[in-house]
Amino acid sequence: MSNSDRQKLGIVAEEMATYMTSVPGYSPYPSMRGIPLSGFFSDRMLIVDMIRMGIPTSLFMSIKDLAPFSDQEWSDYLDISLKSLQRYKKEADYVFRSIHSEKIIELLEVVYLGLEVFDSSADFETWIYTTSHSLGNRKPLELLKNSYGKELVLHELHRIDQGIFV
Numbered sequence: 817m818s819n820s821d822r823q824k825l826g827i828v829a830e831e832m833a834t835y836m837t838s839v840p841g842y843s844p845y846p847s848m849r850g851i852p853l854s855g856f857f858s859d860r861m862l863i864v865d866m867i868r869m870g871i872p873t874s875l876f877m878s879i880k881d882l883a884p885f886s887d888q889e890w891s892d893y894l895d896i897s898l899k900s901l902q903r904y905k906k907e908a909d910y911v912f913r914s915i916h917s918e919k920i921i922e923l924l925e926v927v928y929l930g931l932e933v934f935d936s937s938a939d940f941e942t943w944i945y946t947t948s949h950s951l952g953n954r955k956p957l958e959l960l961k962n963s964y965g966k967e968l969v970l971h972e973l974h975r976i977d978q979g980i981f982v
Contacts, residue, residue: 824882831878870911883927884941933977
């Protein structure tokens with residue numbers, strides 16, 4: 817993974833750590849700085865609580881900078897208009913609704929694993945936009961609109977990580 821990718825992951829982890837301190841039941845920890853995102857994804861109850869509270873714009877923006885998705889693709893994934901998404905990005909205190917927050921976290925999980933599996937964000941981006949035989953001759957990007965498709969993409973990333981190719 818490139819230094820730029822590591823820096824972007826670090827920014828997301830910092831934003832996540834800052835946000836986690838506001839989640840009831842998780843604030844007693846004095847410092848959550850430096851917790852890798854893998855630790856975040858292993859705490860499913862924390863994810864549930866964060867989704868219920870909603871993802872703030874600042875966290876979304878750091879995730880958006882890490883992900884290879886365009887504004888239009890984010891709009892499609894979150895099922896909100898492009899105009900609304902652009903308006904939310906400008907509102908510093910905006911908090912996404914639970915349904916949107918869940919999708920943001922799901923997409924972060926895919927991006928995080930993709931960056932771990934591939935050597936660079938460019939390689940991951942190439943893979944996600946390329947038709948895959950093992951995914952029914954569809955682009956992984958096309959499957960991310962629902963949770964079942966996201967699970968197929970995660971499964972495929974795990975297979976690639978283990979060296980299992982079709």
